[in-house]
Amino acid sequence: MNRVILLKKRPVGKPTLHDFEFTSAAIPVPLTGHVLLKTLYVSVDPYLRGRMNDSKSYIPPFEIGKPIQSGIIATVIDSKQTEFRKGDFVSGILDWKEYQVSDGNGLTKVDPKASPLSSYLGILGMTGLTAFLGLTEIGVPEKGETLVVSGAAGAVGSVVGQIGKIMGCHVVGITGTDVKAGLLKSKFKFDHAINYKTSPDLKEAVRKSCPGGVDIYFDNVGGEISDAVLANINKYARLPVCGAISQYNDMKTPVGPRVQPILLTKSATMRGFIVSDFSAKFPAAIKQLAVWLREGKLTYVETIVEGFENIPQAFLDLFDGKNEGKMIVKI
Amino acid sequence: MNRVILLKKRPVGKPTLHDFEFTSAAIPVPLTGHVLLKTLYVSVDPYLRGRMNDSKSYIPPFEIGKPIQSGIIATVIDSKQTEFRKGDFVSGILDWKEYQVSDGNGLTKVDPKASPLSSYLGILGMTGLTAFLGLTEIGVPEKGETLVVSGAAGAVGSVVGQIGKIMGCHVVGITGTDVKAGLLKSKFKFDHAINYKTSPDLKEAVRKSCPGGVDIYFDNVGGEISDAVLANINKYARLPVCGAISQYNDMKTPVGPRVQPILLTKSATMRGFIVSDFSAKFPAAIKQLAVWLREGKLTYVETIVEGFENIPQAFLDLFDGKNEGKMIVKI
Numbered sequence A, B: 001m002n003r004v005i006l007l008k009k010r011p012v013g014k015p016t017l018h019d020f021e022f023t024s025a026a027i028p029v030p031l032t033g034h035v036l037l038k039t040l041y042v043s044v045d046p047y048l049r050g051r052m053n054d055s056k057s058y059i060p061p062f063e064i065g066k067p068i069q070s071g072i073i074a075t076v077i078d079s080k081q082t083e084f085r086k087g088d089f090v091s092g093i094l095d096w097k098e099y100q101v102s103d104g105n106g107l108t109k110v111d112p113k114a115s116p117l118s119s120y121l122g123i124l125g126m127t128g129l130t131a132f133l134g135l136t137e138i139g140v141p142e143k144g145e146t147l148v149v150s151g152a153a154g155a156v157g158s159v160v161g162q163i164g165k166i167m168g169c170h171v172v173g174i175t176g177t178d179v180k181a182g183l184l185k186s187k188f189k190f191d192h193a194i195n196y197k198t199s200p201d202l203k204e205a206v207r208k209s210c211p212g213g214v215d216i217y218f219d220n221v222g223g224e225i226s227d228a229v230l231a232n233i234n235k236y237a238r239l240p241v242c243g244a245i246s247q248y249n250d251m252k253t254p255v256g257p258r259v260q261p262i263l264l265t266k267s268a269t270m271r272g273f274i275v276s277d278f279s280a281k282f283p284a285a286i287k288q289l290a291v292w293l294r295e296g297k298l299t300y301v302e303t304i305v306e307g308f309e310n311i312p313q314a315f316l317d318l319f320d321g322k323n324e325g326k327m328i329v330k331i
Helices: A117-121 A126-139 A155-166 A178-186 A202-209 A223-230 A260-266 A275-294 A308-318 B117-121 B126-139 B155-166 B178-186 B202-209 B223-230 B260-266 B275-294 B308-318
Strands: A002-007 A020-025 A035-043 A069-079 A089-095 A099-102 A108-110 A146-150 A170-175 A192-195 A214-218 A233-241 A255-257 A269-272 A302-306 A326-330 B002-007 B020-025 B035-043 B069-079 B089-095 B099-102 B108-110 B146-150 B170-175 B192-195 B214-218 B233-241 B255-257 B269-272 B302-306 B326-330
Touching: A002 A308, A035 A089, A035 A117, A035 A308, A069 A117, A089 A099, A089 A117, A117 A326, A126 A155, A126 A214, A126 A233, A126 A275, A146 A155, A146 A223, A155 A170, A155 A214, A170 A178, A170 A202, A178 A192, A192 A202, A202 A223, A214 A223, A223 A233, A223 A255, A233 A260, A233 B260, A260 B233, A260 B269, A269 B260, A302 A308, A308 A326, B002 B308, B035 B089, B035 B117, B035 B308, B069 B117, B089 B099, B089 B117, B117 B326, B126 B155, B126 B214, B126 B233, B126 B275, B146 B155, B146 B223, B155 B170, B155 B214, B170 B178, B170 B202, B178 B192, B192 B202, B202 B223, B214 B223, B223 B233, B223 B255, B233 B260, B302 B308, B308 B326
Parallel strands: A146 A170, A146 A214, A170 A192, A214 A233, A233 A269, A302 A326, B146 B170, B146 B214, B170 B192, B214 B233, B233 B269, B302 B326
Antiparallel strands: A002 A020, A035 A069, A035 A099, A035 A326, A069 A089, A089 A108, A255 B255, A269 B269, B002 B020, B035 B069, B035 B099, B035 B326, B069 B089, B089 B108
16 A cells, blocks of 8 residues: 555645545556655655645745655655666655655765754755755854854754854754753753743743844744844845744734834845755765765754654644754654 | 044934034044045934944944944055045045045045046936935836836935836925925936825825826835825835935834735735945946936936035934935034
8 A cells, every 4th residue: 555645735824634635546557767765754845735726836835636745755666767676775755655656857866874854855865955044055054153053953943053153153943842942052062041831921031042142043933032033133235035834824914012113223135045056065075965964963853753644743733842953754 | 623423322212413412533544554544524324323322233333432434435545555535535444534544445536537426326326326216126117107206306216216207207305394295207217206295195196196006105204104005005106215204213122004914915025235235236236327327318416415424414314304315424
């Protein structure tokens, strides 16, 4: 049997299990030039929420009744071509299916001897690239500057903070539980960690933990957390906008303090991005990340959920902050 | 007699004449190394409102009981130094006084034979520099792109639009009266002009006048006008934030739709600036502006008010959009 997960209907506000549909299909047979893949690890990511809406975004929306797609690590179990052979491991944006065929387009070979397979969905995949390129291309950290990261214990945030430390920044992370705050300091070596849920005055908490003001704000969450950081930015601050998880499920246009007056008085730059904006720099970035990983300068955590049937719930759990680091489903 | 205008108290909300105080002093005598200046033209600018607040901004606040300062053209009527001689014309950030002494620091000689004296406060001064450098350094216009300018009939806006045309852009201006909208098209050669006060749906009006979407939004005003433009930006849009005149007199933090989700889905860049951020590029920029002016590719309008006693009212009139182009007081 080959289980498949479809988008049943477009979520209204926060997604629920009812928005997904499980179905099954035959295991396909690869034609000439194709490979048959068996799914091993599935990445669930906040950005997928955007693709569930019927609106133009940076990538086309998922279609109702069609499989959802995300980053997947698979193994080649049958091959009718020469580039990818039986036994190879690959990563790619693939369907939420246990088995699928591919013409090889968009697949990248990954090496389980060099790094654990799941890491190619995280620190050596889109997560690591997003953190590295968003921080270095937009944040442009300089030694001695102060970097604040929101969603800091998440997959991207935890890498951003570590790279900030490697580059000599004072690094402050904002997260939503004391356990995660502890993890930021103990495992990821952030200088300070703020639990926004227990801070009576977040603006003041940011001010205290950033005595020199905020030079770079790597924004994964948006909303009121970002308002508190913006109130503390320095002249010429850079603000990469990587995500807005606090707003993805909003049903009305979110409102908040206007940012233009702050950007104006601070000559500050706020720039949204998606990792593919920097695709020309992927090979060099992956090389650098792998070096730091090997040298022990970078570390990562994963929240691994087991079972194909648990993919939708793992995705939903992202919006309740149930993951530490990268959320991955092992099949 | 030497009339002087002081900041009497910090305005609460919209400034009034009661926030200013007229006083008089003796005409000073220049010491060795100094010059005595007679004020000829005074620039009044929206950004001065920010300096009237007691808050840290890009330049220090005016002090209560001290003269207000702005861009001024003066003539040297007595000189005890060699760089600036009697009869020279100079521009600089000077006090709102009929006569004042200076050590020459910050003064620039201007040539009334090359261009009218008042133009050195506008198109060949801070106004022209702000327009040129904000547009070229942050907007980075490319031929065929669409540029939207708010506050388009103002001093900076009218120059931005013309430079956009020189650079091959489709240029749309937003302004607040039909007369100004007419001026944008007839005198400044904008492709379209929108009167936001008579547009029932500004977002739709921008959409219609920008069939290819908005690549650059040069923002002088902030607020709901900017919301309408942001709803129409293209992927990789650039948004120089030059001013926020609609918010300068707000007594509470202005709120509006959050921009981060839009910047994120469009990989767009919003950047605040003040012209001095680009001071290294002033000489080249002034040279280019002078060439365009001489070639007839650039034109400008001024609203000239006469009389030292009318400086405060001319400043207040900016917030009611009573100026077309640069607002200047002739003494």
